[in-house]
Amino acid sequence: MYLTQKKVAVMGAAGAIGSNLVxxxxxxxxxxxxxxxxxxxxxxxxxAEEIFHCAYPGAHVCYTTDIAEALNGASYIISSGGxxxxxxxxxxxxLRGNCEIAKGLGLDIKAHAPNAEFVxxxxxxxxxxxxxxxxxxxxxPGYVSTLAALDxxxxxxxxxxxxxxxQDEVTGCATYGGHGEKMAVFKGDIAVKGxxxxxxxxxxxxxxxxxxxxxxxTIQDKVRGGGAxxxxxxxxxxxxxxxxxxxxxxRGRIQNGGYPWPxxxxxxxxxxxxxxxxxxxxxTNEGVVGEIPAGYPEDMAELEASYKHLCSLRDEVIEAGILxxxxxxxxxxxxx
Amino acid sequence: MYLTQKKVAVMGAAGAIGSNLVxxxxxxxxxxxxxxxxxxxxxxxxxAEEIFHCAYPGAHVCYTTDIAEALNGASYIISSGGxxxxxxxxxxxxLRGNCEIAKGLGLDIKAHAPNAEFVxxxxxxxxxxxxxxxxxxxxxPGYVSTLAALDxxxxxxxxxxxxxxxQDEVTGCATYGGHGEKMAVFKGDIAVKGxxxxxxxxxxxxxxxxxxxxxxxTIQDKVRGGGAxxxxxxxxxxxxxxxxxxxxxxRGRIQNGGYPWPxxxxxxxxxxxxxxxxxxxxxTNEGVVGEIPAGYPEDMAELEASYKHLCSLRDEVIEAGILxxxxxxxxxxxxx
Numbered sequence: 001m002y003l004t005q006k007k008v009a010v011m012g013a014a015g016a017i018g019s020n021l022v023x024x025x026x027x028x029x030x031x032x033x034x035x036x037x038x039x040x041x042x043x044x045x046x047x048a049e050e051i052f053h054c055a056y057p058g059a060h061v062c063y064t065t066d067i068a069e070a071l072n073g074a075s076y077i078i079s080s081g082g083x084x085x086x087x088x089x090x091x092x093x094x095l096r097g098n099c100e101i102a103k104g105l106g107l108d109i110k111a112h113a114p115n116a117e118f119v120x121x122x123x124x125x126x127x128x129x130x131x132x133x134x135x136x137x138x139x140x141p142g143y144v145s146t147l148a149a150l151d152x153x154x155x156x157x158x159x160x161x162x163x164x165x166x167q168d169e170v171t172g173c174a175t176y177g178g179h180g181e182k183m184a185v186f187k188g189d190i191a192v193k194g195x196x197x198x199x200x201x202x203x204x205x206x207x208x209x210x211x212x213x214x215x216x217x218t219i220q221d222k223v224r225g226g227g228a229x230x231x232x233x234x235x236x237x238x239x240x241x242x243x244x245x246x247x248x249x250x251r252g253r254i255q256n257g258g259y260p261w262p263x264x265x266x267x268x269x270x271x272x273x274x275x276x277x278x279x280x281x282x283x284t285n286e287g288v289v290g291e292i293p294a295g296y297p298e299d300m301a302e303l304e305a306s307y308k309h310l311c312s313l314r315d316e317v318i319e320a321g322i323l324x325x326x327x328x329x330x331x332x333x334x335x336x
Numbered sequence: 337m338y339l340t341q342k343k344v345a346v347m348g349a350a351g352a353i354g355s356n357l358v359x360x361x362x363x364x365x366x367x368x369x370x371x372x373x374x375x376x377x378x379x380x381x382x383x384a385e386e387i388f389h390c391a392y393p394g395a396h397v398c399y400t401t402d403i404a405e406a407l408n409g410a411s412y413i414i415s416s417g418g419x420x421x422x423x424x425x426x427x428x429x430x431l432r433g434n435c436e437i438a439k440g441l442g443l444d445i446k447a448h449a450p451n452a453e454f455v456x457x458x459x460x461x462x463x464x465x466x467x468x469x470x471x472x473x474x475x476x477p478g479y480v481s482t483l484a485a486l487d488x489x490x491x492x493x494x495x496x497x498x499x500x501x502x503q504d505e506v507t508g509c510a511t512y513g514g515h516g517e518k519m520a521v522f523k524g525d526i527a528v529k530g531x532x533x534x535x536x537x538x539x540x541x542x543x544x545x546x547x548x549x550x551x552x553x554t555i556q557d558k559v560r561g562g563g564a565x566x567x568x569x570x571x572x573x574x575x576x577x578x579x580x581x582x583x584x585x586x587r588g589r590i591q592n593g594g595y596p597w598p599x600x601x602x603x604x605x606x607x608x609x610x611x612x613x614x615x616x617x618x619x620t621n622e623g624v625v626g627e628i629p630a631g632y633p634e635d636m637a638e639l640e641a642s643y644k645h646l647c648s649l650r651d652e653v654i655e656a657g658i659l660x661x662x663x664x665x666x667x668x669x670x671x672x
Contacts, residue, residue, distance in 0.1 A: 020356075023576050043446035046569030052493040053486055053562070055597075056505050112382040128653075153391040160388075168393050226389070233382025240359050241389035247363075261391075 001058055002032040009074040009113070012045030012081030013063065013187050017122060019050065019057045023284045024247045031250070036063040038081070039068035046107040050105070071112035076253070077183055078246050079105055079133075082123025082176035089232050094124050095313065099322045106136025106286035118253040118287060120246050128313050130264050131276040132323055140335045142287025145184065146264025148278035150238070151183050151314050153261065154226035156324060158219045159192055163206045170195050174292050175223070176278050177306025178313075181206045183278070184302035185220055186295045252283045254270045260281060265290025268336065272303075274326060275310040337394055338368040339590050345410040345449070346373045348417025349399065350379035352575035353458060354387065357414060360583045364391045367586070372399040374404035374417070407448035412589070414582050415441055415469075420573075431461060431649065435658045438465035442472025454589040454623060455480045456582050457600070463514050465602050465606045465650050468659055476671045478623025482600030484614035485581045486521050486574070487511040489597065490562035491639045495528055505529045510598050511559070511640025512614050512629050514649075517612070519640035521556055522631045549652040562602045577641025584634065593621055601626025604672060608639075610662055611646040 008025060012018040013036030016018040025031045036051075038044040046061040064070050071077065102121065107316060109116055113126040116139060121130035129145035137144060160166065172189030190197035192206045197265040200211040222229070245261065252259025265279040265288055272279075278289035296305065317323045329336045344361060348354040349372030354479040360470065361367045372387070372582045374380040400406050418434040421641070425433075438457065445452055452475060466482035472479060475597040481541025488647040492509040496502065508525030526533035528542045536547040581597065601615040601624055608628060609617075616624035632637065651660045 019576065020359075021357075023360070023580065024363050027580065042569050044569075046566055049493070049562075049566060049569065050576040052496075052503060053489045053574065054580040055485075055489040055503065056491060115373040123360055149391070150389055153389045156391060157385070167388065167391065169397075204553050210647060226385075230382055230385060233378050233385065235379075238386055238389065240355065240386040244359065244390040303606065321439060327527075 001029060001091060003030045003251060005033050005076075006031070006117075007033050007073055008076045008078065008250070009037060009070045010244065011037050011070070011079035012040035012123070014047050015080055015084075015292050016236065017243050019047035020239055020243040021246060022047070022051050023054065024243050025050070025060075025257060026054070026059055028247055028251070030247055031076070032056075032059050033316065033325065034061045035070045035074065036060070036061065037065070038063075039065055041065050042233075048133060063219070067108050068112050069189065071108055073115075074113045075115070075117050076250055077113060077116055077119045078122065080122040080242065086112055090269065091162060094109045095128060096320055096322065098123055098125070098129050099132050099320075102132035103295060104135040105324055107134070109137040109139065112208065114138065117143060118250065120249055121146045122242050122246055125179065125313065127254065127276050127278075128317060131266070131314060134266055134276065135329055135333055135336065138333045138335070140287065141266040141268065142284075142289055144266070145249065145288045146198055146276060147242055147246050148179060148264045149249075149261035150226065150295070151240055151278070153181060153241065154223045154276060155185065155190075155219070155246070158222050159190070162211065162219065163192050163209050165207060165244070166192055174280070174293065176262060176280070177303045178277060178310050181210035181224055182305045182306045182309040183193035183224065183297075184299060185223070186293055186299045188295050188299065193288065205256065252256050253287065255283070256285065257283050260270050263290075266336075267292075272307050274329070274336075275314055276292065277310055297310065337365060339366050339409075341369050341588060342367070342411035342453075343371060343409055344412040344414065344586070345373060345406045347373050347413065347415035348459070349404070350374035350383050351416055352572065353416035353579050355383040356575055356579040357416065357582060358383070358387050358397065359390065360389070360579050361387060361395070361586075362387070362395055362397075362634060364583055365586070366583055366590070368392075368395050369397070370395070370397045371406045371410065372553050373401070373403060374399075375401055375658065377401050378554065380509070391592070396525055403444050404448050407444055409451075410449045411453050412450060412586055413455045413646045414458070414586065415450055415456070416578065417441070426429065428652070431464065431653065432456045432656050434459055434461070434465050435468045435656075437655050438468035439472050439658055442469040443526040444477065444572075445473040445621060450474065453479060454586065456585055457577050458481045460651065461515070463600060463612050463614075463646055464653060467602070467650060468653065470612065471601055471665055471669055474669045474671070475672070476623065477604065478620075478625055480602070481585065481624045482612060483578055483582050483585065484515060485585075485597035486562065487515060487559055487614070488576055489577065489581070490559045491521065491526075491555070494558050495526070498551065498555065499528050499545050500546065501529055501543060510616070510629065512598060512616070513639045518642045518645040519559055519560065520631075520635060520642045522629055524631050524635065524636045540599065551605050586613040589623060592621065593619050598627075599624050603628075603671075608643050610665075611643065611650055612670075613646055615644065
């Protein structure tokens with residue numbers, strides 16, 4: 001009835017994303033054995049009561065404000081437990097505070113859940129908080145990932161609305177590198193009802209509609225501002241889509257495949273080494289395995305710029321003393 | 337992949353319950369063809385965007401502020417679209433205001449979705465708003481119901497926590513009649529790990545724990561105050577459990593069975609005629625079919641009192657001119 005009976009720890013479970021996550025794990029039939037953790041006891045109890053009142057058959061859900069109890073023996077850990085992004089704030093504003101939280105989570109995982117098989121980090125800037133969690137957790141790179149799908153699903157959404165086609169008739173949408181302003185939108189694989197984006201940009205049409213260079217720029221800008229738009233429209237940052245896509249990522253991990261969107265991946269070496277960034281990925285026994293995507297020269301240039309941006313964010317966190325210098329990472333986590 | 341491809345209209349889709357409902361309809365694989373309706377355009381767009389960013393394969397979700405467009409051809413309608421109680425508003429103001437909304441919904445269903453197969457009303461006081469919707473929609477009694485499960489799932493929750501057993505080891509929890517203060521808790525069918533509640537009250541134990549008459553009273557009081565407790569703990573009224581249980585009700589309707597909790601039912605005749613109240617129910621081709629539950633004399637006395645309370649609420653709405661006199665119901669809806 002559920003894909004797994006292994007323990008799933010949801011960190012930040014009193015929040016909008018976390019409480020939605022617990023419901024979605026159960027409603028999708030993904031996991032039945034869930035511990036809800038949050039330091040905010042009152043909200044946590046309320047969120048847990050709501051889940052109890054849903055009365056999921058076969059569910060074993062409990063809640064705790066004790067992080068050791070929450071993590072102890074957990075196979076899967078999903079954390080949305082950072083400080084939230086407020087209107088007008090960039091992801092980078094959140095950088096230091098949330099990196100400290102991620103470092104703490106990594107150390108707690110090392111202490112209480114060293115056998116965890118998959119950790120998904122949602123809180124922003126996820127590329128960097130995911131990296132900090134990986135470094136301090138001591139886990140293998142494939143066992144820690146970040147939610148990186150939303151830029152791609154937002155791109156799919158915009159193209160679907162532009163052409164008036166069903167969302168899954170827009171295929172191959174993928175953005176790589178960093179999340180948000182510095183993401184790299186790869187044009188090569190995108191098609192609308194089978195018509196390649198590059199052909200559309202060269203004048204082809206779908207449903208009698210064309211795509212001018214200006215349209216494409218507007219769409220990319222809208223994707224970059226997709227998270228900010230939700231805050232403006234709803235008065236709060238997005239929570240349903242991060243939650244649901246995290247559940248889908250966990251399903252990919254449990255089933256060793258089938259997750260179609262980019263995920264945060266750590267490369268030990270090569271041109272994009274020692275950051276965590278959205279890459280082309282597959283799920284195997286070793287967790288999430290990243291692959292450097294192939295693209296047009298301008299796509300690769302965007303990826304290069306995005307990588308450099310991630311490196312500078314990482315270096316900022318190293319300078320702040322939250323992450324150790326690169327040369328010491330292997331001492332803290334031998335898998336890196 | 338989804339239980340139904342028929343059109344589901346979610347009314348109040350910008351709200352906490354409505355937006356959660358759309359996600360849960362998709363995550364549970366219940367419905368793929370969903371129209372989100374809300375008069376609040378900005379919040380509606382934000383809620384719809386979130387669903388688009390979830391990227392459910394095979395989903396066809398759209399949104400509109402035009403109620404005719406939303407309802408046109410809908411097979412299933414779920415409405416959480418009442419007005420919340422505001423400062424300075426009396427309970428009677430809320431009753432009348434939401435009954436006017438329910439009347440409007442009923443008339444809109446009659447005009448735009450006369451072939452609807454099931455309507456679920458969630459907004460409070462649901463017994464009365466559900467009744468008003470039924471009267472004005474012209475639909476068969478089995479085709480309109482109200483969410484009535486939460487008192488029962490809250491009772492299951494409290495007993496599960498009291499005895500320290502898994503939630504689904506507490507069986508047979510059911511409350512009938514009105515919702516909240518005036519609900520009737522039926523003891524007869526309740527068992528904890530197979531031990532009857534009546535035996536527990538007579539001294540039997542489960543997990544080394546007993547249940548005194550005082551414990552039982554405390555539990556019932558907590559169930560009656562279950563909704564208010566959520567507001568206190570979360571700073572907002574419950575939305576996840578009403579949403580998920582409504583989805584489960586719809587699954588019961590689509591599958592002609594399998595929904596285990598009480599539902600709002602309308603009895604044309606008999607001792608509980610001409611109100612909508614939580615009853616023992618089954619799902620058939622004719623929708624939700626209510627049955628008068630059998631109980632101990634004190635349970636039946638509680639149900640009697642609950643029915644009288646519902647009649648007085650109904651009469652208040654008739655006196656206010658929102659519902660017509662009982663004698664005229666058949667003219668408006670020949671199925672009654």
